[in-house]
Amino acid sequence: MSGLRIRKGKALSQHPAIELIGIDKSFGAVHANKNINLSVAKGTIHGIIGENGAGKSTLMSILYGFYQADRGEIRVDGQSVAIKDSQAAIGHGIGMVHQHFMLVENFSVLENIMLGAEGGQLLAKGRSGARAELKRLEDEYGLEVDPDAIIEDLPVGTQQRVEILKALYRGADILILDEPTGVLTPAEADHLFKVLKVLRDQGKTVILITHKLREIMAITDDVSVMRRGEMVATRKTAETTVEELAELMVGRRVLLRVEKGEPKVGKVLLSVRNLTVKDSRGVVMVDDVSFDVREGEIVGIAGVAGNGQSELLEAIAGIRKPASGEIQLDGKPIADADPARLRELGLAHIPEDRHHMGLVLKFEEYENAVLGYHRDKRYGSGALLDLNAIRADAAEKIEKYDIRPPNPRLKTANFSGGNQQKIVVAREIERDPKALIIGQPTRGVDIGAIEFIHRRIVEMRDAGKAILLVSVELDEIRSLSDRILVMFAGKVVGEKGADASEQTLGLMMAGIAA
Amino acid sequence: MDLFDIIVSILGSTIRLSIPLLFTALAGLFTERAGVFDIGLEGKMLAAAFASACVAYVTGNAWLGLLGGIGVSILFSLIHGFASITNRGNQIVSGVALNFIAAGLTIVLGQAWFGQGGRTPQLPASGRFSPIILPGADAMRDVPVIGPIYANVISGNNILTYLAFLAVPLSWWVLYRTRFGLRLRAVGENPGAVDTAGISVTWLRYRAVIVAGFLCGFSGAYLSIAQSAAFIKDMSAGKGYIALAALIFAKWKPVPVMFACLLFGFLDAFANFMQGKAVPGIGEVPVQIFQALPYILTCVLLAGFIGIAHPPKAGGVPYTKER
Numbered sequence: 001m002s003g004l005r006i007r008k009g010k011a012l013s014q015h016p017a018i019e020l021i022g023i024d025k026s027f028g029a030v031h032a033n034k035n036i037n038l039s040v041a042k043g044t045i046h047g048i049i050g051e052n053g054a055g056k057s058t059l060m061s062i063l064y065g066f067y068q069a070d071r072g073e074i075r076v077d078g079q080s081v082a083i084k085d086s087q088a089a090i091g092h093g094i095g096m097v098h099q100h101f102m103l104v105e106n107f108s109v110l111e112n113i114m115l116g117a118e119g120g121q122l123l124a125k126g127r128s129g130a131r132a133e134l135k136r137l138e139d140e141y142g143l144e145v146d147p148d149a150i151i152e153d154l155p156v157g158t159q160q161r162v163e164i165l166k167a168l169y170r171g172a173d174i175l176i177l178d179e180p181t182g183v184l185t186p187a188e189a190d191h192l193f194k195v196l197k198v199l200r201d202q203g204k205t206v207i208l209i210t211h212k213l214r215e216i217m218a219i220t221d222d223v224s225v226m227r228r229g230e231m232v233a234t235r236k237t238a239e240t241t242v243e244e245l246a247e248l249m250v251g252r253r254v255l256l257r258v259e260k261g262e263p264k265v266g267k268v269l270l271s272v273r274n275l276t277v278k279d280s281r282g283v284v285m286v287d288d289v290s291f292d293v294r295e296g297e298i299v300g301i302a303g304v305a306g307n308g309q310s311e312l313l314e315a316i317a318g319i320r321k322p323a324s325g326e327i328q329l330d331g332k333p334i335a336d337a338d339p340a341r342l343r344e345l346g347l348a349h350i351p352e353d354r355h356h357m358g359l360v361l362k363f364e365e366y367e368n369a370v371l372g373y374h375r376d377k378r379y380g381s382g383a384l385l386d387l388n389a390i391r392a393d394a395a396e397k398i399e400k401y402d403i404r405p406p407n408p409r410l411k412t413a414n415f416s417g418g419n420q421q422k423i424v425v426a427r428e429i430e431r432d433p434k435a436l437i438i439g440q441p442t443r444g445v446d447i448g449a450i451e452f453i454h455r456r457i458v459e460m461r462d463a464g465k466a467i468l469l470v471s472v473e474l475d476e477i478r479s480l481s482d483r484i485l486v487m488f489a490g491k492v493v494g495e496k497g498a499d500a501s502e503q504t505l506g507l508m509m510a511g512i513a514a
Numbered sequence: 515m516d517l518f519d520i521i522v523s524i525l526g527s528t529i530r531l532s533i534p535l536l537f538t539a540l541a542g543l544f545t546e547r548a549g550v551f552d553i554g555l556e557g558k559m560l561a562a563a564f565a566s567a568c569v570a571y572v573t574g575n576a577w578l579g580l581l582g583g584i585g586v587s588i589l590f591s592l593i594h595g596f597a598s599i600t601n602r603g604n605q606i607v608s609g610v611a612l613n614f615i616a617a618g619l620t621i622v623l624g625q626a627w628f629g630q631g632g633r634t635p636q637l638p639a640s641g642r643f644s645p646i647i648l649p650g651a652d653a654m655r656d657v658p659v660i661g662p663i664y665a666n667v668i669s670g671n672n673i674l675t676y677l678a679f680l681a682v683p684l685s686w687w688v689l690y691r692t693r694f695g696l697r698l699r700a701v702g703e704n705p706g707a708v709d710t711a712g713i714s715v716t717w718l719r720y721r722a723v724i725v726a727g728f729l730c731g732f733s734g735a736y737l738s739i740a741q742s743a744a745f746i747k748d749m750s751a752g753k754g755y756i757a758l759a760a761l762i763f764a765k766w767k768p769v770p771v772m773f774a775c776l777l778f779g780f781l782d783a784f785a786n787f788m789q790g791k792a793v794p795g796i797g798e799v800p801v802q803i804f805q806a807l808p809y810i811l812t813c814v815l816l817a818g819f820i821g822i823a824h825p826p827k828a829g830g831v832p833y834t835k836e837r
Contacts, residue, residue, distance in 0.1 A: 064710075065712075066709075066710070066835060067835075085712060086709065086710050086711070086712040087712025087713075088712075089712075090711075090712050096710065098706075098710065100706075102704065102706045102707040102709075102710045102711075103704065103707055104699070104700045104703045104704045104707050105703065105704070105827070106703060106824075107699075107700065107703070111696060111700075112707070114696070115696060115697065115700050115707060115708070115711050115713075116697075116708070116711025116712055116713050117711070118693040118696060120693065121692060121693050121694070122691060122692055122693070123690075123691055123692060123693060123695075123696060124691065166711075
C-alpha cells in the first residue's frame with residue numbers, strides 16, 4: 001500500500017478545499033508574496049491571474065511544498081497542515097502540473113507515473129497495479145494515453161496529460177496547473193479545458209494559474225488577481241469582465257486593442273524570392289517562398305508552430321543558410337551575409353526565443369543591451385570596450401523602455417520575462433534599422449509589456465520601417481499586421497488583409513483552405 | 515606456439531586486463547546514470563589499490579584488504595559527493611582534484627610508512643586473492659579446443675574476476691528492475707521529476723556515488739592484491755579513464771559496458787602480445803598505436819559514426835530548485 005494513497009471520501013464537507021492565511025515569502029530582497037489570503041471552494045475551478053512576476057508561481061510552490069513560507073498558515077479541508085516538502089503535499093491530496101513538465105523524457109508513460117509511487121522495492125510488483133489504475137483513470141476522466149509510449153515521442157499535449165495522470169495516480173483531490181496552455185496548440189488547449197471540466201464535475205478542485213484573461217473567462221468559476229506579490233481581488237468569474245481583470249492585474253486601465261492608423265506604404269525594402277530552407281536534418285522547412293515587405297507596413301506571418309516560420313526567420317536573419325532563393329534588403333542581395341553584416345546594412349532581428357538567441361542570461365543587463373552592436377564606434381575603439389559609454393547607453397534605454405528594476409548592473413536572468421523582452425526590443429529598435437524582423441514578440445510577456453511592445457512596433461511602422469512579424473498568437477498577428485501571409489507545411493498558402501476573420505485564417509493555418 | 519595457443523593466451527590476458535576496467539566502468543555507470551560525472555574513477559581506483567595493499571600487508575588477510583580498499587574508495591566518493599552534490603561544485607573539477615590527491619597521497623604515505631619509494635612491501639600469499647582452479651580443469655586440458663579454453667581462460671582466475679562478471683547482470687537488475695534503479699535513472703535525466711515526486715535528489719545521488727565507491731574498491735583491490743602482489747606507484751596507469759571511455763562507448767548501458775571493457779582489455783592484451791613483433795608487410799607497429807586505440811574508438815563513436823551516444827541529460831549539472 002506504500003505506493004497508492006488511500007483516497008479521501010467524496011462527501012463534500014463545508015470546508016473550503018484550500019485556505020491560505022497570511023502567507024508571506026521573501027527571496028532575499030524580493031518580497032514575492034505579501035500576506036496572501038486565499039480560499040478555494042471544493043469542486044470548483046479557481047483561476048489565479050496576474051502578470052509575470054506577480055508571485056503566482058511562488059504561492060503555488062509553497063502550497064506544493066517546493067518552498068516554505070516565511071509566515072502564514074495553510075489549511076486543507078479545514079485542517080491546519082504543515083507542508084514541508086512535495087511528499088507532504090501529495091499526502092494531503094495536492095497534485096501539481098508544472099509549467100515545465102517534470103517528466104523523464106526517455107522513460108515510458110508508465111515509468112513516469114510510477115516514479116515516487118512504485119509500490120515496493122521491486123518494480124515488477126507495482127507495475128501491473130499501476131497499469132490497472134491507469135486504465136481506471138483513463139475510463140473515469142477520458143485521459144487516454146498509451147502506458148508504454150516513450151515520453152519524448154509524444155506530442156506536448158499528451159505529455160501534459162501524463163502530468164495530470166501522475167497527480168491523479170497519487171490520489172490528488174486538488175490539482176494545481178501552472179500556465180498549462182503556454183506550450184499547447186489551440187486545439188490541445190481546448191481539449192485540456194474539457195478534461196478540467198470533467199475533473200471538476202467529478203468533485204476535484206482545480207487551481208489554474210495563468211496570465212491569459214481569455215482562459216480565465218472560458219473556464220473558471222472564481223478568479224483571484226495577484227499584483228506585485230499581493231492578492232488584490234477575488235471575483236466570481238460570471239460577475240466580472242476582461243476589462244476589470246486587466247485593470248486589476250496591471251493597476252491601471254489597459255488598452256487591449258492596438259490603435260493604429262492607415263499605413264503609408266513606400267518602396268519595397270525586404271524582398272524574398274523563391275526561398276527554400278532546409279533544417280539541420282536536411283528536411284525542407286521553407287519551400288519556394290516569395291514575398292515583399294515595403295516601407296511603412298507590417299507583414300504578419302500566421303501559422304501553427306513548426307510550419308517553417310522559424311527557419312524562414314533564421315534564413316533572413318543570416319543564421320541559417322538558405323538552400324536556394326534570393327533575399328534582398330533595399331536592393332542589395334543578403335542571402336549570404338552574416339548577422340553582423342546584416343546589422344550594418346540596417347536589418348534588425350528580434351529573435352523568437354530570447355533565452356536562446358536574444359540574450360545571455362548570465363550577463364549583466366548593460367552587456368546584453370549592446371550584444372551584437374558591440375563593434376560600434378560609440379562603444380569603444382579597437383579591442384577595448386568603453387564600459388562607461390555602454391552603461392550610460394543602457395541606462396538611457398532602461399528609462400525610455402521602463403525596464404524594471406532600472407539597474408544596468410543586474411544579472412539579466414533576474415529580470416522578469418517582459419522586462420527581458422524589452423531589453424531585446426530596445427537594443428534592436430533603438431539602432432534605427434531600415435527593416436525589422438520579429439519573432440514571437442510577446443511570448444511569455446505580461447499584459448503591460450505586451451501593450452508597450454505593440455505600441456513600439458506600430459511606431460516603427462509609422463516611421464517608415466519595413467516590418468516582418470512572425471507569431472503563433474493569431475490575435476497578435478490580426479491586431480498588428482497590415483497584410484497577413486499564412487504558412488502551412490513550409491509554403492505560403494495565401495495572403496489576406498488585416499480584416500481577415502479568425503475562422504478564415506484558422507482554416508488556412510490547418511491547410512484546409514487557401 | 516601455434517596459433518590456437520596464442521589465441522588462448524591472448525584471451526586469458528584479455529580477461530585479466532578487463533576486470534579492473536569492468537568494475538570501474540560499472541562504478542561510473544551508477545554515478546553517471548544518476549547525473550554525477552565521475553572523472554575521479556582513476557583516483558578512487560588508485561587509492562583503493564593502495565589501501566587494499568596496506569591492509570592486506572598488515573593483516574595478512576586479502577578479504578580485509580578488499581574491505582580497506584572499499585572503505586577508502588567510498589570515502590573518496592563521499593568527498594566527491596560533498597563537493598559536487600551538497601555544495602554544487604563543478605563535478606569535473608572535483609573529480610580531477612581527487613585524482614591528484616590519490617596520485618600524490620599514495621606515494622607520500624607509502625614512502626612514509628614503508629620507505630620503499632611509494633611501493634608497499636611484497637604481500638604474503640594469504641594477503642592475496644589467488645587463482646581458483648575450477649573442478650575438472652586439469653582433466654579437461656587435453657580435450658581439443660574446449661579443454662585449453664576452459665583451463666586457461668575460464669578457470670584459473672581469482673574470485674574477484676568471477677565477481678566482476680556477476681556484477682554485470684546484478685547492475686542491470688538493480689538499474690532496470692528495482693525502485694532504486696528507476697529513481698537513479700530518473701535523477702540523471704530530470705532531477706526535477708524526482709524532486710516533485712517527493713524524493714530527495716541529494717540522498718539519491720549520494721547513494722549512487724557510494725555504490726560507485728564500493729565498486730571502485732574492488733577494481734583497486736584487484737590491481738594490487740589479486741593481479742599483483744604489492745602496490746606500485748601510479749599502478750592504475752590511466753585505467754580509470756579507459757573505463758570511462760568504455761562507459762561512453764557502451765552508451766551507459768550495463769551489458770554493453772561489459773563488452774566494451776572486454777574489447778578494450780583485448781586491445782591491451784593484443785598490444786602486449788605485439789610488442790617487438792613484426793606485422794607481415796608493415797614491419798613492427800609501435801605499441802602505442804594499440805594503447806591509443808580505446809581512445810580513438812571512443813572519439814570515433816562520439817563523432818557519431820557508430821550511432822549517437824546520448825549521455826544522461828542532467829549529467830554534470832548540480833541540482834538547484836528554480837529561482
